[in-house]
Amino acid sequence: MNAIKLLGTGRHVPSRCLTNDDLSRMVDTSDQWIRERTGIVTRYLCGEGEGNTSSALAAAKTAMERAGVGPQDIGVCVAATFTADHATPSLACELHQLLGFAETTPAFDVNAACTGFLHALETARCLLAAGRLRAPCALVVGSEALSRITDFTDRSTCVLFGDGAAAAVIRLTDDAPYACVLGARGDTQILRAGGAGEMDRFIHMDGPAVFRFAVDAVPKCIDAVLSQAGMTLSQVDHVICHQANSRIIDYVVRRLKAPPEKFYKNMDRYGNTSAASIPIALDELLEKGLARQGQIALCVGFGAGLTWGGALLKL
Numbered sequence: 390m391n392a393i394k395l396l397g398t399g400r401h402v403p404s405r406c407l408t409n410d411d412l413s414r415m416v417d418t419s420d421q422w423i424r425e426r427t428g429i430v431t432r433y434l435c436g437e438g439e440g441n442t443s444s445a446l447a448a449a450k451t452a453m454e455r456a457g458v459g460p461q462d463i464g465v466c467v468a469a470t471f472t473a474d475h476a477t478p479s480l481a482c483e484l485h486q487l488l489g490f491a492e493t494t495p496a497f498d499v500n501a502a503c504t505g506f507l508h509a510l511e512t513a514r515c516l517l518a519a520g521r522l523r524a525p526c527a528l529v530v531g532s533e534a535l536s537r538i539t540d541f542t543d544r545s546t547c548v549l550f551g552d553g554a555a556a557a558v559i560r561l562t563d564d565a566p567y568a569c570v571l572g573a574r575g576d577t578q579i580l581r582a583g584g585a586g587e588m589d590r591f592i593h594m595d596g597p598a599v600f601r602f603a604v605d606a607v608p609k610c611i612d613a614v615l616s617q618a619g620m621t622l623s624q625v626d627h628v629i630c631h632q633a634n635s636r637i638i639d640y641v642v643r644r645l646k647a648p649p650e651k652f653y654k655n656m657d658r659y660g661n662t663s664a665a666s667i668p669i670a671l672d673e674l675l676e677k678g679l680a681r682q683g684q685i686a687l688c689v690g691f692g693a694g695l696t697w698g699g700a701l702l703k704l
Protein backbone atom coordinates (compact mmCIF):
# COMPACT_ATOMS: atom_id res chain seq x y z
CA MET A 390 0.00 0.00 0.00
CA ASN A 391 2.42 2.63 -1.14
CA ALA A 392 0.73 4.50 -3.97
CA ILE A 393 -1.56 7.52 -3.75
CA LYS A 394 -5.25 7.32 -4.68
CA LEU A 395 -7.03 10.63 -5.11
CA LEU A 396 -10.48 10.45 -3.51
CA GLY A 397 -11.66 13.97 -4.24
CA THR A 398 -10.43 17.42 -5.20
CA GLY A 399 -11.72 20.99 -4.96
CA ARG A 400 -10.52 24.45 -5.95
CA HIS A 401 -11.36 28.04 -5.23
CA VAL A 402 -10.13 31.36 -6.59
CA PRO A 403 -10.95 34.75 -5.08
CA SER A 404 -13.44 37.12 -6.70
CA ARG A 405 -11.32 39.86 -8.27
CA CYS A 406 -10.36 39.06 -11.88
CA LEU A 407 -7.46 41.08 -13.30
CA THR A 408 -7.00 41.04 -17.09
CA ASN A 409 -3.89 41.79 -19.12
CA ASP A 410 -5.58 45.00 -20.24
CA ASP A 411 -6.11 45.98 -16.58
CA LEU A 412 -2.38 45.44 -16.00
CA SER A 413 -1.43 47.45 -19.07
CA ARG A 414 -3.12 50.43 -17.44
CA MET A 415 -0.99 49.89 -14.30
CA VAL A 416 2.49 49.21 -15.75
CA ASP A 417 4.25 49.47 -19.13
CA THR A 418 3.07 46.17 -20.60
CA SER A 419 0.54 44.89 -23.12
CA ASP A 420 -1.93 42.06 -23.56
CA GLN A 421 0.13 40.92 -26.56
CA TRP A 422 3.43 40.75 -24.63
CA ILE A 423 1.91 38.85 -21.71
CA ARG A 424 0.04 36.36 -23.93
CA GLU A 425 2.99 35.69 -26.21
CA ARG A 426 5.68 35.46 -23.52
CA THR A 427 3.65 33.60 -20.85
CA GLY A 428 0.29 32.34 -22.15
CA ILE A 429 -1.46 34.19 -19.31
CA VAL A 430 -4.65 36.18 -19.98
CA THR A 431 -6.38 36.61 -16.60
CA ARG A 432 -5.59 35.91 -12.95
CA TYR A 433 -7.64 36.23 -9.74
CA LEU A 434 -6.64 38.33 -6.74
CA CYS A 435 -7.94 38.47 -3.19
CA GLY A 436 -10.34 41.34 -2.61
CA GLU A 437 -11.87 42.71 0.57
CA GLY A 438 -12.48 39.99 3.16
CA GLU A 439 -10.68 37.33 1.11
CA GLY A 440 -7.36 35.67 1.90
CA ASN A 441 -5.37 32.49 1.77
CA THR A 442 -7.45 30.74 4.44
CA SER A 443 -10.82 31.56 2.88
CA SER A 444 -9.73 30.13 -0.50
CA ALA A 445 -8.17 27.05 1.08
CA LEU A 446 -11.25 26.42 3.22
CA ALA A 447 -13.61 26.55 0.24
CA ALA A 448 -11.35 24.22 -1.75
CA ALA A 449 -10.98 21.78 1.16
CA LYS A 450 -14.74 21.62 1.79
CA THR A 451 -15.36 20.74 -1.87
CA ALA A 452 -12.60 18.12 -1.88
CA MET A 453 -13.96 16.45 1.27
CA GLU A 454 -17.52 16.51 -0.01
CA ARG A 455 -16.51 14.97 -3.36
CA ALA A 456 -14.40 12.36 -1.55
CA GLY A 457 -17.37 11.54 0.67
CA VAL A 458 -15.33 11.96 3.86
CA GLY A 459 -15.91 13.86 7.09
CA PRO A 460 -13.49 15.38 9.61
CA GLN A 461 -13.23 12.05 11.44
CA ASP A 462 -11.70 10.42 8.35
CA ILE A 463 -8.79 12.85 8.08
CA GLY A 464 -5.62 11.49 9.71
CA VAL A 465 -3.36 14.40 8.77
CA CYS A 466 -3.72 17.86 7.20
CA VAL A 467 -0.75 19.24 5.27
CA ALA A 468 -0.89 22.63 3.54
CA ALA A 469 1.64 23.87 1.01
CA THR A 470 1.98 27.64 1.06
CA PHE A 471 4.43 30.49 1.62
CA THR A 472 1.74 33.16 1.87
CA ALA A 473 -0.38 31.98 4.83
CA ASP A 474 -2.53 34.70 6.37
CA HIS A 475 -0.36 34.49 9.51
CA ALA A 476 3.25 33.44 10.05
CA THR A 477 1.78 31.31 12.80
CA PRO A 478 -0.59 29.53 13.35
CA SER A 479 -0.16 27.72 10.08
CA LEU A 480 -2.77 27.58 7.32
CA ALA A 481 -3.19 23.87 8.09
CA CYS A 482 -4.04 24.67 11.74
CA GLU A 483 -6.56 27.29 10.63
CA LEU A 484 -8.19 24.63 8.44
CA HIS A 485 -8.01 22.16 11.31
CA GLN A 486 -10.11 24.49 13.45
CA LEU A 487 -12.54 25.52 10.70
CA LEU A 488 -13.12 21.95 9.50
CA GLY A 489 -13.32 20.46 12.99
CA PHE A 490 -10.56 17.86 12.81
CA ALA A 491 -9.82 15.66 15.81
CA GLU A 492 -7.15 16.74 18.28
CA THR A 493 -5.09 13.69 17.31
CA THR A 494 -4.99 14.83 13.65
CA PRO A 495 -1.69 16.68 13.11
CA ALA A 496 -1.75 19.81 10.94
CA PHE A 497 1.20 21.76 9.55
CA ASP A 498 2.39 23.74 6.52
CA VAL A 499 5.27 22.98 4.19
CA ASN A 500 7.09 25.60 2.12
CA ALA A 501 8.75 24.42 -1.05
CA ALA A 502 7.42 27.40 -3.05
CA CYS A 503 5.82 26.34 -6.34
CA THR A 504 6.84 22.70 -5.75
CA GLY A 505 5.10 22.78 -2.36
CA PHE A 506 2.08 20.68 -3.28
CA LEU A 507 4.31 17.76 -4.30
CA HIS A 508 6.31 18.00 -1.08
CA ALA A 509 3.06 18.13 0.92
CA LEU A 510 1.67 15.14 -0.94
CA GLU A 511 4.75 13.00 -0.36
CA THR A 512 4.90 14.05 3.31
CA ALA A 513 1.26 13.04 3.79
CA ARG A 514 1.81 9.77 1.92
CA CYS A 515 4.78 8.86 4.12
CA LEU A 516 2.78 9.60 7.27
CA LEU A 517 -0.12 7.49 6.02
CA ALA A 518 2.31 4.68 5.12
CA ALA A 519 3.92 4.78 8.57
CA GLY A 520 0.57 3.55 9.88
CA ARG A 521 0.34 5.56 13.09
CA LEU A 522 -2.30 8.14 12.10
CA ARG A 523 -5.76 8.01 13.63
CA ALA A 524 -7.57 7.81 10.25
CA PRO A 525 -6.76 6.57 6.73
CA CYS A 526 -7.12 9.77 4.67
CA ALA A 527 -5.03 12.89 4.32
CA LEU A 528 -6.12 16.39 3.33
CA VAL A 529 -3.42 17.98 1.19
CA VAL A 530 -3.83 21.64 0.25
CA GLY A 531 -1.94 24.03 -2.06
CA SER A 532 -2.96 27.63 -1.50
CA GLU A 533 -1.48 31.08 -2.08
CA ALA A 534 -2.31 34.75 -1.70
CA LEU A 535 0.60 35.95 -3.83
CA SER A 536 -0.99 39.37 -4.47
CA ARG A 537 0.09 40.34 -0.94
CA ILE A 538 3.76 40.04 -1.89
CA THR A 539 3.49 41.22 -5.50
CA ASP A 540 4.88 44.63 -6.42
CA PHE A 541 2.25 46.02 -8.80
CA THR A 542 4.75 48.58 -10.10
CA ASP A 543 7.17 45.84 -11.33
CA ARG A 544 6.08 44.65 -14.78
CA SER A 545 8.57 41.78 -14.75
CA THR A 546 6.67 40.00 -11.96
CA CYS A 547 3.18 41.49 -11.47
CA VAL A 548 1.82 40.11 -14.74
CA LEU A 549 2.69 36.54 -13.79
CA PHE A 550 1.08 35.67 -10.48
CA GLY A 551 -2.43 34.95 -9.22
CA ASP A 552 -4.15 33.89 -5.99
CA GLY A 553 -6.04 30.64 -5.49
CA ALA A 554 -6.26 27.30 -3.75
CA ALA A 555 -6.96 23.65 -4.36
CA ALA A 556 -7.19 20.62 -2.10
CA ALA A 557 -7.05 16.86 -2.44
CA VAL A 558 -8.22 14.07 -0.17
CA ILE A 559 -5.95 11.05 -0.61
CA ARG A 560 -5.55 7.55 0.77
CA LEU A 561 -3.06 4.77 0.07
CA THR A 562 -3.64 2.04 -2.49
CA ASP A 563 -1.71 -1.04 -3.60
CA ASP A 564 -3.49 -0.95 -6.93
CA ALA A 565 -1.34 1.66 -8.74
CA PRO A 566 2.28 2.39 -9.59
CA TYR A 567 4.11 4.91 -7.43
CA ALA A 568 7.23 6.97 -7.78
CA CYS A 569 8.32 10.30 -6.37
CA VAL A 570 11.43 12.44 -6.73
CA LEU A 571 12.03 15.66 -4.79
CA GLY A 572 15.04 17.93 -4.68
CA ALA A 573 16.50 21.41 -4.37
CA ARG A 574 19.49 23.16 -5.91
CA GLY A 575 19.94 25.35 -2.86
CA ASP A 576 19.77 28.67 -4.70
CA THR A 577 18.57 31.61 -2.61
CA GLN A 578 19.02 34.53 -5.02
CA ILE A 579 17.23 33.83 -8.30
CA LEU A 580 13.74 33.93 -6.79
CA ARG A 581 12.94 35.28 -3.35
CA ALA A 582 10.24 37.10 -1.37
CA GLY A 583 9.08 37.85 2.14
CA GLY A 584 12.14 39.58 3.62
CA ALA A 585 11.92 42.10 6.45
CA GLY A 586 12.74 45.26 4.46
CA GLU A 587 10.00 47.30 2.76
CA MET A 588 10.97 46.19 -0.77
CA ASP A 589 12.29 42.77 0.36
CA ARG A 590 8.77 41.62 1.09
CA PHE A 591 7.91 41.59 -2.62
CA ILE A 592 8.68 38.82 -5.10
CA HIS A 593 12.03 39.43 -6.81
CA MET A 594 12.89 37.12 -9.66
CA ASP A 595 15.46 36.70 -12.39
CA GLY A 596 12.85 35.38 -14.84
CA PRO A 597 15.18 34.11 -17.57
CA ALA A 598 17.31 32.24 -14.97
CA VAL A 599 14.19 30.52 -13.58
CA PHE A 600 13.14 29.71 -17.12
CA ARG A 601 16.52 28.04 -17.84
CA PHE A 602 16.28 26.10 -14.57
CA ALA A 603 12.73 24.93 -15.36
CA VAL A 604 13.43 23.66 -18.86
CA ASP A 605 16.43 21.74 -17.54
CA ALA A 606 14.81 20.37 -14.36
CA VAL A 607 11.32 19.43 -15.58
CA PRO A 608 12.28 16.90 -18.31
CA LYS A 609 14.91 15.37 -15.97
CA CYS A 610 12.30 15.11 -13.25
CA ILE A 611 9.77 13.43 -15.54
CA ASP A 612 12.44 10.96 -16.70
CA ALA A 613 13.43 10.22 -13.09
CA VAL A 614 9.83 9.53 -12.01
CA LEU A 615 9.25 7.24 -14.99
CA SER A 616 12.51 5.40 -14.47
CA GLN A 617 11.78 4.89 -10.75
CA ALA A 618 8.36 3.46 -11.64
CA GLY A 619 9.73 1.38 -14.53
CA MET A 620 7.25 3.07 -16.87
CA THR A 621 7.26 5.01 -20.11
CA LEU A 622 5.42 8.25 -20.79
CA SER A 623 2.91 6.34 -22.91
CA GLN A 624 1.74 4.55 -19.73
CA VAL A 625 0.89 7.86 -18.07
CA ASP A 626 -2.48 9.41 -18.95
CA HIS A 627 -1.79 13.04 -17.97
CA VAL A 628 1.24 15.17 -17.15
CA ILE A 629 0.41 18.08 -14.89
CA CYS A 630 3.20 20.64 -14.82
CA HIS A 631 3.41 23.66 -12.58
CA GLN A 632 1.60 26.38 -14.55
CA ALA A 633 4.19 29.16 -14.68
CA ASN A 634 4.62 29.80 -18.37
CA SER A 635 3.08 28.13 -21.39
CA ARG A 636 6.44 28.29 -23.20
CA ILE A 637 8.09 26.17 -20.47
CA ILE A 638 5.54 23.40 -21.03
CA ASP A 639 5.90 23.69 -24.83
CA TYR A 640 9.66 23.31 -24.46
CA VAL A 641 9.27 20.22 -22.26
CA VAL A 642 6.84 18.65 -24.75
CA ARG A 643 9.32 19.20 -27.61
CA ARG A 644 12.28 17.96 -25.58
CA LEU A 645 10.47 14.74 -24.60
CA LYS A 646 8.87 14.37 -28.05
CA ALA A 647 5.62 13.93 -26.14
CA PRO A 648 2.03 14.40 -27.31
CA PRO A 649 1.08 17.98 -26.30
CA GLU A 650 -2.49 16.96 -25.41
CA LYS A 651 -1.09 14.95 -22.49
CA PHE A 652 0.16 18.18 -20.87
CA TYR A 653 -2.72 20.19 -19.40
CA LYS A 654 -2.46 23.98 -19.40
CA ASN A 655 -4.64 26.50 -17.60
CA MET A 656 -2.27 29.39 -16.83
CA ASP A 657 -4.27 31.43 -19.36
CA ARG A 658 -7.02 31.86 -16.75
CA TYR A 659 -5.22 31.66 -13.39
CA GLY A 660 -1.65 32.86 -13.96
CA ASN A 661 1.00 31.29 -11.77
CA THR A 662 -0.63 30.36 -8.45
CA SER A 663 2.55 28.72 -7.07
CA ALA A 664 1.72 25.83 -4.71
CA ALA A 665 -1.91 25.86 -5.87
CA SER A 666 -1.23 25.49 -9.58
CA ILE A 667 -0.85 21.70 -9.81
CA PRO A 668 -3.93 20.83 -7.70
CA ILE A 669 -6.03 23.51 -9.46
CA ALA A 670 -5.11 21.88 -12.78
CA LEU A 671 -5.87 18.40 -11.40
CA ASP A 672 -9.26 19.53 -10.15
CA GLU A 673 -10.16 21.17 -13.48
CA LEU A 674 -9.12 18.11 -15.47
CA LEU A 675 -11.39 15.91 -13.35
CA GLU A 676 -14.28 18.35 -13.25
CA LYS A 677 -14.25 18.86 -17.03
CA GLY A 678 -14.24 15.10 -17.57
CA LEU A 679 -10.87 15.34 -19.38
CA ALA A 680 -9.47 12.85 -16.86
CA ARG A 681 -11.21 9.77 -15.50
CA GLN A 682 -11.12 7.93 -12.21
CA GLY A 683 -8.44 5.25 -12.30
CA GLN A 684 -6.13 7.06 -14.73
CA ILE A 685 -2.51 7.83 -13.83
CA ALA A 686 -1.23 11.40 -13.62
CA LEU A 687 2.38 12.48 -13.37
CA CYS A 688 2.65 15.81 -11.55
CA VAL A 689 5.83 17.86 -11.86
CA GLY A 690 6.83 21.16 -10.28
CA PHE A 691 9.69 23.64 -9.90
CA GLY A 692 10.12 26.85 -7.95
CA ALA A 693 12.07 29.06 -5.58
CA GLY A 694 14.82 27.35 -3.69
CA LEU A 695 15.36 26.19 -6.43
CA THR A 696 13.11 23.24 -5.65
CA TRP A 697 11.84 20.58 -8.01
CA GLY A 698 9.78 17.43 -7.76
CA GLY A 699 7.54 14.92 -9.46
CA ALA A 700 5.13 12.20 -8.37
CA LEU A 701 2.60 9.74 -9.73
CA LEU A 702 -1.03 9.82 -8.66
CA LYS A 703 -3.91 7.46 -9.31
CA LEU A 704 -6.95 9.58 -10.12
Ligand code: UT7
Nearest residue numbers: 417418419422426503544545548596597599600633634692
Ligand atom coordinates in the same frame (compact mmCIF):
# COMPACT_ATOMS: atom_id res chain seq x y z
O1 UT7 B 1 6.83 29.55 -10.47
C1 UT7 B 1 8.17 29.60 -10.77
C2 UT7 B 1 8.51 31.01 -10.94
N1 UT7 B 1 8.66 31.64 -12.15
C3 UT7 B 1 8.80 31.19 -13.41
O2 UT7 B 1 8.67 30.07 -13.76
C4 UT7 B 1 9.16 32.23 -14.42
C5 UT7 B 1 10.10 31.70 -15.48
N2 UT7 B 1 10.44 32.76 -16.41
C6 UT7 B 1 9.57 33.25 -17.32
O3 UT7 B 1 8.45 32.80 -17.40
C7 UT7 B 1 10.05 34.33 -18.26
O4 UT7 B 1 11.45 34.50 -18.11
C8 UT7 B 1 9.33 35.69 -18.02
C9 UT7 B 1 7.89 35.59 -18.49
C10 UT7 B 1 9.39 36.08 -16.57
C11 UT7 B 1 10.03 36.78 -18.84
O5 UT7 B 1 10.00 36.44 -20.21
P1 UT7 B 1 11.35 36.51 -21.07
O6 UT7 B 1 10.99 36.15 -22.45
O7 UT7 B 1 12.38 35.68 -20.35
O8 UT7 B 1 11.68 38.04 -21.03
P2 UT7 B 1 12.93 38.81 -20.43
O9 UT7 B 1 12.88 38.86 -18.94
O10 UT7 B 1 14.19 38.31 -21.08
O11 UT7 B 1 12.63 40.27 -21.00
C12 UT7 B 1 12.58 40.55 -22.40
C13 UT7 B 1 12.15 41.98 -22.57
C14 UT7 B 1 12.94 42.97 -21.70
O12 UT7 B 1 13.08 44.17 -22.44
P3 UT7 B 1 14.44 44.51 -23.22
O13 UT7 B 1 15.50 44.53 -22.16
O14 UT7 B 1 14.62 43.39 -24.21
O15 UT7 B 1 14.16 45.83 -23.84
C15 UT7 B 1 12.04 43.21 -20.53
O16 UT7 B 1 12.28 44.46 -19.93
O17 UT7 B 1 10.79 42.12 -22.15
C16 UT7 B 1 10.69 43.18 -21.19
N3 UT7 B 1 9.60 42.86 -20.28
C17 UT7 B 1 8.34 43.21 -20.52
N4 UT7 B 1 7.78 43.89 -21.53
C18 UT7 B 1 6.46 44.08 -21.48
C19 UT7 B 1 9.66 42.17 -19.11
N5 UT7 B 1 8.43 42.06 -18.58
C20 UT7 B 1 7.59 42.72 -19.44
C21 UT7 B 1 6.23 42.96 -19.43
N6 UT7 B 1 5.70 43.64 -20.47
N7 UT7 B 1 5.41 42.52 -18.45
